[in-house]
Amino acid sequence: xxxxxxxxxxGTAPSGRESFDRGLExxxxxxxxxxxxxxPGPVYLGEDITMGLFHTEELELFLTAxxxxxxxxIIGSAGDTGSNRGVDLFVEIVKTAAVKHRIPQFKxxxxxxxxxxxxxxxxxxxxxxxxxxxxxxxxTREKLxxxxxxxxxxxxxxxxKLLDMGADVIIGGRxxxxxxxxxxxxxxxxxxxxxxxxxKIIECASFCAEPFMGKETIxxxxxxxxxxxxxxxxxxxxxxxxxxxxxxxxRANPNFEYAVGGSLDMxxxxxxxxxxxxxxxxxARWLPAPxxxxxxxxxxxxxxxxxxxxxxxxxxxxxxxxDVVRWSRESVTKMFGTEGYELFFHIFGKNGxxxxxxxxxxxxxxxxxxxxxxxxxxxxxxxxxxxYAVRMMFLARIPGVxxxxxxxxxxxxxxxxxxxxxxxxxxxxxxxxxxxxxxxHMTEAGx
Amino acid sequence: MTAVRLTDIxxxxxxxxAGVNQITFDIIFPDAQTYQQVKRSGAITPQSMxxxxxxxxxxxxxxxEFDPANAIKFTIMRSCPNxxxxxxxxxxxxxxxxLMDLTLRLQPDIA
Numbered sequence: 001x002x003x004x005x006x007x008x009x010x011g012t013a014p015s016g017r018e019s020f021d022r023g024l025e026x027x028x029x030x031x032x033x034x035x036x037x038x039x040p041g042p043v044y045l046g047e048d049i050t051m052g053l054f055h056t057e058e059l060e061l062f063l064t065a066x067x068x069x070x071x072x073x074i075i076g077s078a079g080d081t082g083s084n085r086g087v088d089l090f091v092e093i094v095k096t097a098a099v100k101h102r103i104p105q106f107k108x109x110x111x112x113x114x115x116x117x118x119x120x121x122x123x124x125x126x127x128x129x130x131x132x133x134x135x136x137x138x139x140t141r142e143k144l145x146x147x148x149x150x151x152x153x154x155x156x157x158x159x160x161k162l163l164d165m166g167a168d169v170i171i172g173g174r175x176x177x178x179x180x181x182x183x184x185x186x187x188x189x190x191x192x193x194x195x196x197x198x199x200k201i202i203e204c205a206s207f208c209a210e211p212f213m214g215k216e217t218i219x220x221x222x223x224x225x226x227x228x229x230x231x232x233x234x235x236x237x238x239x240x241x242x243x244x245x246x247x248x249x250x251r252a253n254p255n256f257e258y259a260v261g262g263s264l265d266m267x268x269x270x271x272x273x274x275x276x277x278x279x280x281x282x283x284a285r286w287l288p289a290p291x292x293x294x295x296x297x298x299x300x301x302x303x304x305x306x307x308x309x310x311x312x313x314x315x316x317x318x319x320x321x322x323d324v325v326r327w328s329r330e331s332v333t334k335m336f337g338t339e340g341y342e343l344f345f346h347i348f349g350k351n352g353x354x355x356x357x358x359x360x361x362x363x364x365x366x367x368x369x370x371x372x373x374x375x376x377x378x379x380x381x382x383x384x385x386x387x388y389a390v391r392m393m394f395l396a397r398i399p400g401v402x403x404x405x406x407x408x409x410x411x412x413x414x415x416x417x418x419x420x421x422x423x424x425x426x427x428x429x430x431x432x433x434x435x436x437x438x439x440x441h442m443t444e445a446g447x
Numbered sequence: 448m449t450a451v452r453l454t455d456i457x458x459x460x461x462x463x464x465a466g467v468n469q470i471t472f473d474i475i476f477p478d479a480q481t482y483q484q485v486k487r488s489g490a491i492t493p494q495s496m497x498x499x500x501x502x503x504x505x506x507x508x509x510x511x512e513f514d515p516a517n518a519i520k521f522t523i524m525r526s527c528p529n530x531x532x533x534x535x536x537x538x539x540x541x542x543x544x545x546l547m548d549l550t551l552r553l554q555p556d557i558a
């Protein structure tokens with residue numbers, strides 16, 4: 001079975017067409033893509049907004065190819081976060097594209113992954129423990145009721161269910177990235193171990209090949225005994241180094257990959273160069289879990305957010321930027337107190353990216369940009385704090401400054417940005433049936 | 448003993464989110480020989496990485512020498528989960544920069 005993938009995050013930028021067409025010539029059995037992630041942060045899930053701007057073009061490209069070849073198309077984590085609105089959005093895009101291209105009628109399967117708050121409250125009341133991952137404490141009732149939206153991360157199960165129901169195209173809610181690629185292979189009776197390992201390697205498309213190129217097509221070929229990973233772009237190759245290197249991408253532990261119902265043990269896996277553009281992968285083991293746990297993601301709104309930007313060019317001010325920031329923060333505290341808002345200074349040119357993890361303590365830049373960010377439940381307070389903090393950088397009183405017209409070049413008016421959210425759920429919950437948090441549906445599309 | 452900069456001998460140095468609360472760092476070497484030399488140098492350890500980034504040792508949540516990829520991998524707990532107000536590098540994709548200037552003293556291979 002050959003599974004084709006051309007993007008690691010559907011919709012953020014278009015797939016490269018040359019390698020996509022070469023992939024189609026190789027005769028894939030499935031076209032699949034992951035459309036989402038928790039990487040962009042909690043605001044997209046919390047506000048239920050979609051980040052990418054190329055979803056329509058990409059879904060249209062995959063749909064027309066899949067229908068022309070008569071092979072399934074499988075998409076996970078619709079709309080970036082896999083919310084119900086994201087699924088509905090993608091289903092509508094597919095239906096519209098099917099009419100536009102006069103595609104003969106086909107079965108369009110989809111599943112939702114949002115979990116209603118009442119459902120989780122009921123489970124907690126029954127004594128189910130919702131355990132935190134990566135340092136998050138167990139979920140409390142208080143944290144849950146503050147949460148705007150919760151999605152469960154699906155394994156292979158809803159995808160297999162929809163394939164069993166005859167779906168030609170599947171739009172999934174929030175899904176594990178490896179699972180959506182593993183599902184058709186497992187349904188075809190191929191080994192779980194190879195199916196999940198293939199999914200893990202190809203889920204970011206050409207990130208598993210070299211040299212570094214995004215959005216180019218990869219084909220994963222799975223048999224009873226091995227997985228072959230092949231780069232389709234003429235300038236890319238899947239090498240032992242690129243494929244084994246990708247196996248540890250985005251994971252704290254490169255030896256294990258967790259999925260709904262078990263984990264993949266990659267300690268004894270082997271990578272061999274098969275041909276110029278292909279690496280052969282074998283040896284991973286699938287370890288079924290004694291208890292089935294599903295991951296939950298949820299976000300809570302902190303408040304409205306405003307930002308402003310101040311530039312420092314006077315070398316004396318650049319050297320004393322910490323004093324400028326301190327003056328501004330103290331002025332804000334005198335004016336607004338310390339409660340009801342958060343205020344951040346991102347000092348680009350000094351430690352704007354790494355903050356306290358930055359080992360270089362003294363800046364060598366000749367100018368600095370300071371992004372001021374404030375979040376408050378009261379929007380007007382966030383706006384006034386941001387505006388005032390930028391103004392107080394302009395008015396900062398720093399001994400020894402020669403300039404007397406202003407201590408910062410500023411944008412003046414504060415700008416409204418996306419609201420501030422934090423993750424409240426990064427947890428797992430036990431289930432009896434891996435499908436119980438996901439509702440599967442079937443509709444028709446085409447003409 | 449030869450002093451070399453990590454950026455001159457590593458093939459890939461990168462950082463990226465591993466879930467919402469950790470940033471994982473991958474240092475991948477071009478061949479097993481370089482990788483083994485770096486391992487033997489003892490320059491890259493959980494403690495030295497904690498020192499480089501100025502964090503306590505217990506913020507290093509994982510440290511793995513991953514032979515199949517000739518790679519050393521370690522993971523740091525974030526100050527706050529990704530995308531919280533105040534977090535600018537939401538993907539954690541620029542945190543690797545301080546590794547580039549790390550200087551190592553390597554022993555030549557004993558034939």
